Amino acid sequence: MSRHQISVSIDRLRGKRADAGPTRRMPGDDRSCPKCESHFRADEMERNCYVCAVCGYHFPMTARQRLDHLSGGAGWEEIGGELRAADPLRFIDLQPYTERVQAAEAKGATEAIIAASLEIEGRPCVVAAMDFAFLGGSMGSVVGERFARAAEVAVAQNVPLISITSSGGARMQEGVLALMQMAKSIVALDELAQAGLPFLMVLAHPTTGGVWASFASLGDVTYAEPGALIAFSGPRVIEQTTREKLPADFGLAERQYDHGHVDAVVDRRDLPRRLAHLMMILEQPPRDEAQSLASQLAQNGTERAARMAQALPSLTRRFRGQSESSSAGEVSGS
């Protein structure tokens, strides 16, 4: 009975070592495994979802790579892609914030999160994927706004919301406005919850600070990638503050599973299948819409039903079908 549900590098177990390519270490090369020093060609990396084929180490991925991977290359429709970072505090530390943003944008990404509508193995959903390469995946106003819009599109399209996080926390250069994005993400998740739609989380390395202390820890089901650091305060801060000596695996996904904070540690190569499977399980069977609305009215009587009534004509209700079959008579009969 295995305690950890980790699927590690089955390729290697099956003797596919040949697939792993030469094992020369090439320093500074982002295709060299920092764990076992194997080196891979770019096409090998992409084919293996940026997982080391030898030791299972999970390399960082950009948000675009995430969306390409989950959609199986079938494309995705971006949400809030026009949003860009502002500089509300005219913030300067060792470098002006605007310059940091320009430098990050120059590398091709538009922000530390990309949200998109897409299908994972044929199941429609909205995905908000973070990108550690963009200013440490920090959550500023654009991250909060894109996340909120992602949730709103999920409600409008009546599909689950999935998020993959990789973030050092709040974006300090936007000051307290960055902090407020935590609350904004909570508001968005409450709208999703009121619509009865699932929120599935994937915690990638690292998920820390304000991201972990807001939407990332509120998944209905929460997966983590192997070896991902998951923490509110990082190990270094804790050691400096409390002078505690922490174990080597402190805050890592496998240990967070032991402490009850993660439902499963899932190999990245299994993510599309696992997420599609979860969505399949959670999908409500189709129901008669009027009956469903009557049931909703009877249950809550207030804002939720009113919002539903407005939104009704445009929705497919795939996920909002009630498992109830109560009649309209319930409204007056109670």
Next chain:
Amino acid sequence: MSRHQISVSIDRLRGKRADAGPTRRMPGDDRSCPKCESHFRADEMERNCYVCAVCGYHFPMTARQRLDHLSGGAGWEEIGGELRAADPLRFIDLQPYTERVQAAEAKGATEAIIAASLEIEGRPCVVAAMDFAFLGGSMGSVVGERFARAAEVAVAQNVPLISITSSGGARMQEGVLALMQMAKSIVALDELAQAGLPFLMVLAHPTTGGVWASFASLGDVTYAEPGALIAFSGPRVIEQTTREKLPADFGLAERQYDHGHVDAVVDRRDLPRRLAHLMMILEQPPRDEAQSLASQLAQNGTERAARMAQALPSLTRRFRGQSESSSAGEVSGS
């Protein structure tokens, strides 16, 4: 900054040692303190609420003594007093259950709980007090039924419910029907909660097993008497099962406070004042009843409001006054 909010034997601190009477130990005498061996006259015991005036040890109290104490001798109106134990399993262990019940009843109590309407320092409430002297304060069908009726009277009279527990757990001689009293007590508390009425708990020695695992651990505010054992499994069972060596204060009120399960350890002599104070704080200001009902309807729309509408004419609404001042327009406006 004291960690424990215990008021211990202030009489003694004030030098009232003379009040304590002779300190000869009289073995087997229930007026001899098992902790410090002081002995008291019956009138001294009653005057000091069955607390040792020397060391603060809390002697057991019967349910009637509890009700007399809380009501300040002003009397109380019993609820469900006509209920008596049945023997649904025709249960026999070393002695038939009916004989055990008869022996317990012969000592003057009618069951292991007495429920009553009364006033504590002028504040009306319903109190359900348990009695360890009656079959170890075990919870059988009568305890469950009286507790449920107590909650229902509290709802009907629109007053808080208070319970003082002293119990070894479920009454085994009533088998699985005794177990079900745990669920029954939960149902009763949910009715109370739906009526927006407070539930205040006082944990006396001992509160264990099924009583601790049901209503006793669901107080809105929970006091414990000093030295009370509070546990689901008692220390002996734990030591036998796990071969753990437990600390001497395991499960005691003061330690349960440290572990977050008790709001305050309160000297019995302070209970009337503390409970009345809590009720005073929690009392809702009077409101216009129709307006309150409209607000309720707008909020829930369903069973709670319907029940309120039925019950409305007979209630004083002391505790149900809404802190809202919304208008009837809310009903249709939502």
Next chain:
Amino acid sequence: MSVSTHPSGRGGRFVRRIAGKIAGAEVVSGDIWDAIQLARHQDRPYPLDYIARLMPDFEEIHGDRAAGDDPAIVAGIGRYHGAPLAIIGQQKGRDAQDRAYRNFGMPSPEGYRKGMRLMELCDRLQIPLVTLIDTPGAFPGAQAEEHGQGGAIARSMMMMLRLSVPTVAVVIGEGSSGGALALGVADRVVMLENATYSVISPEGASAILWRDAAKAKLAAAAFKPIAANCYRWGIADAVVPEPEGGAHTSHDEAARFLDGYLLRTIRELQAIPRVDRNRQRHERFRRLGAQREA
């Protein structure tokens, strides 16, 4: 397949098959001890055995988001006849290692809190809940106490009572003490033919009431905790048949019987308006007990 139901009295051949048992069980104490042995049979199907057969598409959740994950409780969501269904069950182990890992099916507060996490999800996503009860009791351990074993059981009952979705509790093995009832406050409570439901294990009662750990058989005869009795007392709404000889003889057949009962019952419950269903759930537990008037 068919089951005996209470109080509507529906059911087919099984009602006839166990009718004699229901009428006469109380006097045959040997039968009771046999049932207890069957309820604890080491090859008896456990929650994961039923889940594998009822819901091949199942996703287990782990952890209470506060202190840990309790392997004595399994919880998750699966695809059941074309719709989502949530299950919380007490899981014993089959071999020595697994038994220790599962803590002999004795849950800790972390386990009940994992269950409550799933209940909250059920409420929000409108997913019916089935609980599978099989435990000698909640774990009597120092840390379990300090993490609030009593409060966890009480809150689990309260949350089940309040759920807005249909709920079914099935005693599949031994249901002992508050540790079992924590998962038992459902719209329908049903027992497998050889399951038991009791305020305490016979061994526990023996040690306490007879002051002799060896009097478990006497205690069992006194408690009479078998399904037929619980059905008569109104504790169980139905008795679900097991394969001849007991559920351990065929996990597949046992699962088929349970499947038939669950499918019909969940649909019945879904047809009841929520407000009525919750009122009936309240009333069901409000009326249980036996007392007389002086």
Next chain:
Amino acid sequence: MSVSTHPSGRGGRFVRRIAGKIAGAEVVSGDIWDAIQLARHQDRPYPLDYIARLMPDFEEIHGDRAAGDDPAIVAGIGRYHGAPLAIIGQQKGRDAQDRAYRNFGMPSPEGYRKGMRLMELCDRLQIPLVTLIDTPGAFPGAQAEEHGQGGAIARSMMMMLRLSVPTVAVVIGEGSSGGALALGVADRVVMLENATYSVISPEGASAILWRDAAKAKLAAAAFKPIAANCYRWGIADAVVPEPEGGAHTSHDEAARFLDGYLLRTIRELQAIPRVDRNRQRHERFRRLGAQREA
């Protein structure tokens, strides 16, 4: 007394008194450092100081019913102008011993869970909630992490967002990081005149952004986390005046100013139908942020 309010613009003499500050604060970095020192002044009133003055009849609750009681968070119910009011606050210590006991106002998950216990009570008994924010941040400790610091903060925010009663969050000292915001998702968020509200403490930012722990003043000037700025950014709905020289000069006067604001605001909020109030609360936090379009 009067306060400056946002966005309705009501308020009396105080708006005039701090009007200059609100307009000019951004450029005067020395003022910012002064405000930070005032926000952290060791004689500044802490929650229990306000509670003693606003609600002589107050009952503190203790414990999260799972793991312990966190002295860095005080929570309880009191009698406020003839009605019940609940308060959750972050409590620093004044002397060395008390500071250690209160863990310097840095809450653990147990503290946030104690707060959530009180929120649940507020919801059920229809009691308005006021939070008093004053923390350098949530405690960065190994056990706090393992007990779910991140999730506790997130759930505290969610529960506040969903509360059916009026809620007011008051930053009374330093409000730093998610540890502060955990208690900040309220109908009205207000700051005392010399309070600060920031994504991180100046010292923390200094170490991370300037890679030099001694650049806290620079960091403070960059963050500009003072009340006047937060008001302009829409983070704070109002600024409550302090006694001349700072709240530490007169706890009584500071409490009187707060009293005036709270009493009026709670009554205002109670006049709003619940559904509207909750929608406004959603919208308030939904719109915060600053971004441009490409």
